[in-house]
């Protein structure tokens with residue numbers, strides 16, 4: 001049962017099958033090229049696509065648009081201090097802005113940066129500094145059937161192996177991404193957070209948490225880590241983040257806004273340097289590339305993320321989509337993550353070879369069959385890697401109802417039943433940078 005009702009609605013429409021087929025063809029079999037108006041249930045991302053509350057909309061009106069010293073910035077600082085426990089805040093236009101600001105200060109050419117798994121933009125910003133991003137992912141994360149409760153954890157043994165290989169002096173920063181988006185949205189335990197903090201301290205590195213989905217992670221901790229049974233999500237968030245020296249945050253996730261982000265840190269010198277870099281890339285450090293009203297909505301959203309029963313309903317809705325898919329015979333990565341269900345495309349379309357992009361073929365099939373848009377996170381999006389071909393169905397926050405989830409599961413079930421109809425794809429046009437090809441490449445069925 002949802003503890004909210006709709007106050008504003010946005011019409012959506014399922015185009016006819018002929019229209020969907022024509023739209024897919026015009027989009028070059030790439031769901032990023034579809035017009036949103038042609039999509040019925042849009043599960044492309046949970047980023048910036050959620051529904052703001054009445055309080056957040058009211059906060060927009062309170063937004064103080066002063067260039068310097070805006071009241072809205074003061075309210076953001078209070079929220080970050082209360083919810084996350086950091087005193088120094090540098091607002092940015094979104095999460096990758098925070099990465100640019102913070103890693104620009106902390107990371108130099110030739111450095112190595114371990115992470116439980118880098119999200120694409122984190123990887124790109126580390127690389128942009130001339131450093132090498134390294135994933136220290138648990139072996140269990142590669143097994144879609146293992147029921148390990150914290151498959152998102154950082155593999156500390158792998159971290160020590162890296163230290164042995166490159167030397168502690170090459171590692172200025174250790175990052176922990178909660179939840180772990182690149183590992184099917186799996187959570188990270190507080191116990192692991194403590195171990196990673198100790199590891200970072202021992203090698204004298206700054207411990208950064210990528211906190212985009214901090215509230216969803218805390219809910220999993222409450223459900224799965226015995227030490228925290230009976231704690232509030234708010235208290236778990238404070239506990240988990242208390243070990244970090246700094247955080248990067250995309251407000252488009254667990255601050256439930258359409259745009260915004262920030263970096264927050266404890267160290268005064270890092271704060272000063274980050275503000276200077278923010279002026280260069282984002283804007284004056286009290287607005288950070290955002291309108292005052294957006295800063296204000298983020299200040300409210302951060303608090304809502306830890307207020308019961310919001311996050312419990314949020315994560316349970318994702319689990320519900322996972323269950324409906326399994327009931328429809330669709331193989332999914334287990335357990336379901338905090339923001340998305342990841343469908344195992346290699347098992348849905350076993351006849352499509354890996355070099356014909358079964359994940360992307362499934363994305364197209366879901367759209368063709370039911371106007372559902374997901375995103376491929378496998379061999380098409382990450383060329384040259386051995387990633388499993390998964391399709392992510394990410395749920396925007398407070399947006400879709402049970403009927404929409406049923407439609408998604410029925411659609412996927414029909415695709416599975418008529419799997420032989422769906423062929424693989426080949427790329428006919430792609431941009432120069434292979435890392436970005438999934439955003440704009442054009443394909444055709446073969």
Ligand code: F0G
Nearest residue numbers: 045047094095096119121181212250252
């Ligand atoms: N870190 C993680 C773990 C993310 O998932 C994202 C964004 C970012 C950083 C960057 O934040 O988009 O505000 O600049 N993830 C979105 C997604 C885009 O669809 O998973 P941003």
